[in-house]
Amino acid sequence: MAPSSTPRTPDPLTTEVVELIGTVVVRYHEEYDEAAARHSLTGAQARVLALLAREPLPMRRIAERLKCEPSNVTGIVDRLAARRLVERRPDPDDRRVKLAAVTPEGRATAERLRESLHFAREPLGRLSPAERTTLRDLLRRMLGEGSGEGFGE
Numbered sequence: 001m002a003p004s005s006t007p008r009t010p011d012p013l014t015t016e017v018v019e020l021i022g023t024v025v026v027r028y029h030e031e032y033d034e035a036a037a038r039h040s041l042t043g044a045q046a047r048v049l050a051l052l053a054r055e056p057l058p059m060r061r062i063a064e065r066l067k068c069e070p071s072n073v074t075g076i077v078d079r080l081a082a083r084r085l086v087e088r089r090p091d092p093d094d095r096r097v098k099l100a101a102v103t104p105e106g107r108a109t110a111e112r113l114r115e116s117l118h119f120a121r122e123p124l125g126r127l128s129p130a131e132r133t134t135l136r137d138l139l140r141r142m143l144g145e146g147s148g149e150g151f152g153e
Helices: 012-038 043-054 059-066 070-082 104-116 121-125 129-142
Strands: 086-091 094-102
Touching: 012 043, 012 104, 043 059, 043 070, 043 086, 043 094, 043 104, 059 070, 059 094, 070 086, 094 104
Parallel strands: none
Antiparallel strands: 086 094
């Protein structure tokens, strides 16, 4: 049977869960931006630095992950490079492509930033390991990671 093209009205529990997720997202971004500012970074710069602390990436991939235009990423990377937090280097697999990569100072800054984020640590710490595992698994399932299912599927 084909799914209905008419959106159904969410039940009160679904509405409450969506609102709670929204509140978590807002609080996370507020704290993230405040923590970034303490390191003299914008929120966008901090997010790029965090991405690059995991692995060097081409500008296009950074833009995809941040859901923005590559030209925006170029400016952010330029500002981070001016502070010697990131550098551009050739991609070893395709020398026509430049990768943005953290410098040792950038990695240390990303680590200090990550350590300064306290939102949800205390509330999550009050959950048992089993509850945190369940929450993680449910969030992954909502995002379609690992189960083959995502929103609307």
